[in-house]
Amino acid sequence: xxxxxxxxxxxxxxxxxxxxxxxxxxxxxxxxxxxxxxxxxxxxxxxxxxxxxxxxxxxxxxxxxxxxxxxxxxxxxxxxxxxxxxxxxxxxxxxxxxxxxxxxxxxxxxxxxxxxxxxxxxxxxxxxxxxxxxxxxxxxxxxxxxxxxxxxxxxxxxxxxxxxxxxxxxxxxxxxxxxxxxxxxxxxxxxxxxxxxxxxxxxxxxxxxxxxxxxxxxxxxxxxxxxxxxxxxxxxxxxxxxxxxxxxxxxxxxxxxxxxxxxxxxxxxxxxxxxxxxxxxxxxxxxxxxxxxxxxxxxxxxxxxxxxxxxxxxxxxxxxxxxxxxxxxxxxxxxxxxxxxxxxxxxxxxxxxxxxxxxxxxxxxxxxxxxxxxxxxxxxxxxxxxxxxxxxxxxxxxxxxxxxxxxxxxxx
Amino acid sequence: xxxxxxxxxxxxxxxxxxxxxxxxxxxxxxxxxxxxxxxxxxxxxxxxxxxxxxxxxxxxxxx
Numbered sequence: 001x002x003x004x005x006x007x008x009x010x011x012x013x014x015x016x017x018x019x020x021x022x023x024x025x026x027x028x029x030x031x032x033x034x035x036x037x038x039x040x041x042x043x044x045x046x047x048x049x050x051x052x053x054x055x056x057x058x059x060x061x062x063x064x065x066x067x068x069x070x071x072x073x074x075x076x077x078x079x080x081x082x083x084x085x086x087x088x089x090x091x092x093x094x095x096x097x098x099x100x101x102x103x104x105x106x107x108x109x110x111x112x113x114x115x116x117x118x119x120x121x122x123x124x125x126x127x128x129x130x131x132x133x134x135x136x137x138x139x140x141x142x143x144x145x146x147x148x149x150x151x152x153x154x155x156x157x158x159x160x161x162x163x164x165x166x167x168x169x170x171x172x173x174x175x176x177x178x179x180x181x182x183x184x185x186x187x188x189x190x191x192x193x194x195x196x197x198x199x200x201x202x203x204x205x206x207x208x209x210x211x212x213x214x215x216x217x218x219x220x221x222x223x224x225x226x227x228x229x230x231x232x233x234x235x236x237x238x239x240x241x242x243x244x245x246x247x248x249x250x251x252x253x254x255x256x257x258x259x260x261x262x263x264x265x266x267x268x269x270x271x272x273x274x275x276x277x278x279x280x281x282x283x284x285x286x287x288x289x290x291x292x293x294x295x296x297x298x299x300x301x302x303x304x305x306x307x308x309x310x311x312x313x314x315x316x317x318x319x320x321x322x323x324x325x326x327x328x329x330x331x332x333x334x335x336x337x338x339x340x341x342x343x344x345x346x347x348x349x350x351x352x353x354x355x356x357x358x359x360x361x362x363x364x365x366x367x368x369x370x371x372x373x374x375x376x377x378x379x380x381x382x383x384x385x386x387x388x389x390x391x392x393x394x395x396x397x398x399x400x401x402x403x404x405x406x407x408x409x410x411x412x
Numbered sequence: 413x414x415x416x417x418x419x420x421x422x423x424x425x426x427x428x429x430x431x432x433x434x435x436x437x438x439x440x441x442x443x444x445x446x447x448x449x450x451x452x453x454x455x456x457x458x459x460x461x462x463x464x465x466x467x468x469x470x471x472x473x474x475x
Contacts, residue, residue: 076421076468113441120442121426346427346467353468356423361442 006054006061011313018050020064022296022319028393030400036393037259037292041327041336049310055319057091062298062317063307068325068348070307074299074318075353078105081299081318083355088243092197096236098244105354110228115241115358118219124361127166131365134162135373143377147407148384151261152400156254157182159370163362164249168207168242169218186251186396204242208235219245245359252294253363255398256349257370259292260285262391262399263338264375265383270340275375284340285368290347291338293322294397297351322348323397379409413456414474415463419446421470431465432458444470 008017020043022028027039043066055062065071074081082104089096097103100111117123138159142149149155161178165171170178181203184196204220211220223238233241264271274281298319301312312318325348327335332344350357357363383389387403415435422444428436435455439445451459463471 072467072469116424116441116443120424120440121429121438122442343461344464346465348467350425350467353423356425361426 006059008051008053008061009313009316011311012051012061016047016050016310018046018052018064020050021052021055022321022393022395024054025393027391030390030392032388032390034391036391036397037323037327038336040321040323040393043321043324044327044329049307052319056298056317060317062319063310063312064319064321065307066321066324066328068328068331071320071322071325071348072352074307074320075297075351075355078108078354080302080305082302083297083299085298085300088197088247092194092201097240098247099237099240100358101244101248101355102240108354111241112354112358114226114228118222119358119362121361124365127163127362128365128369130166131163131362132369132373134166135159135369136377138162139373139377147410148403148405151402151404152254152258155374156257156261156370157250159257160250160253160366163253163366164246167219167245169216169220170207182246182250185247187400200246201239201243204239204246205235208238208242248357249359249363251396251398253366255294255396256289256292256363256367258399258402259294259397260288260367260371261374261381261404262383262389262402263288263292265381265402265404267338268380268382270338271375272380274340274371275380278372278375280340281371281375282368283342285364285371286345286347287338287340287342289349289364289367290326290332290342290345292397293326293347293349295349295351296321296323296395297355298395320351322351378404379406381406382408413451413459415449415451415459416472416474417444417446417448418470418472419444421468423468423470425467427465427467428462428471431462435459436462 027034027036048067048070049063049065051061052064053061065074084102084104086095086097086102088098100108103111138155142154158175158179161182162175181196181200184192207220208224212224215221223241226233274284296319298317301314301316303314305312329335350360381404384403384405389402390400392398424442426442429438432455435449463473
């Protein structure tokens with residue numbers, strides 16, 4: 001479908017139409033042993049803003065803002081650059097926002113105030129023992145089965161899903177059912193995606209109704225009992241929050257841990273140094289968040305506005321790939337070097353501005369704990385001989401078929 | 413040394429708190445409240461790291 005020529009709005013000068021597209025450019029399509037972050041990093045040698053035709057799932061083009069400073073300008077101004085796109089519901093032919101991501105200021109602030117305490121740094125500290133136990137259980141299960149695994153399917157993905165289930169007070173025994181739904185939703189064919197979306201919405205709606213009748217102490221009970229501006233939440237508002245909680249924390253966290261292990265499997269010296277000195281993992285995880293971020297936030301202009309004297313019309317979409325901002329030489333010294341002890345590291349893996357990832361503190365703990373437990377329990381690992389990891393671009397970068405093998409060390 | 417806090421720019425990344433938990437106090441939502449911060453001598457290195465770590469540029473150092 002994307003091979004079809006995509007329309008370019010009349011106000012976009014021909015000279016600003018780029019070849020790049022998050023789905024179809026070299027390194028963005030599924031690529032054997034790829035390095036999609038380096039591939040998109042090539043944009044830093046081009047203009048700071050350009051137009052990318054067909055840069056969304058429905059074929060609409062977007063502007064692409066390449067530099068960190070310009071992305072900060074766009075993402076900090078949630079009034080001019082709206083996040084209200086209803087992408088999940090519109091794919092189902094419906095019209096409701098995921099909350100709080102698809103709500104704009106000033107209403108957005110009320111929703112954040114409601115939810116921020118649930119995911120604050122202090123609250124996340126209390127979740128740490130559960131997160132660690134989930135990681136340990138999964139890794140020990142993998143070890144019991146052999147000396148290799150597909151670490152995305154066997155660890156990263158179920159780990160992220162299990163934390164979501166914990167939030168919703170759903171038992172571990174339903175993990176595989178949810179992993180299948182998530183796989184279909186995020187990686188399936190268009191028909192599988194739609195079917196999974198309906199299944200997930202129906203499940204979350206049922207859970208909402210159940211928690212209204214029989215409250216417990218989980219996230220869903222909290223939101224069904226909460227008030228916003230002095231009134232209880234509507235059914236669609238509860239759904240909008242639950243759906244966002246589901247999709248925001250799965251692929252993103254799984255892919256982040258996946259890219260870290262992909263890097264460490266190919267850089268044995270760094271892998272062994274972190275295994276020997278686990279205290280360094282905290283800083284190393286930040287550097288890998290900088291080098292291998294996964295998300296491209298997209299906004300829609302609410303009025304005509306200029307960036308670098310380029311006219312953005314009201315209604316235009318603007319994409320801000322975190323990958324280019326995180327390798328911007330004006331922001332970071334030696335941006336293409338991965339320096340695991342890097343201190344000056346104000347990266348944008350969790351976006352800038354009012355929509356800063358609500359789950360960022362939890363995501364950070366999941367990534368750090370995942371790496372700590374993996375490195376502590378799995379000896380020196382490599383990419384399994386004869387297997388080929390596949391990387392891809394898109395709005396959430398990822399790595400698939402990441403077969404890791406530690407049989408050589410286990411035999412010693 | 414003082415850290416000037418532009419609380420309107422704080423978006424709760426909490427990088428300052430990670431570097432210098434004794435210096436930067438987050439409210440229940442995980443954000444900094446308004447108010448500049450005096451830095452004792454033994455916290456100067458952490459304060460510098462905190463200022464450099466803020467993705468929003470909400471903190472500036474005054475020496």
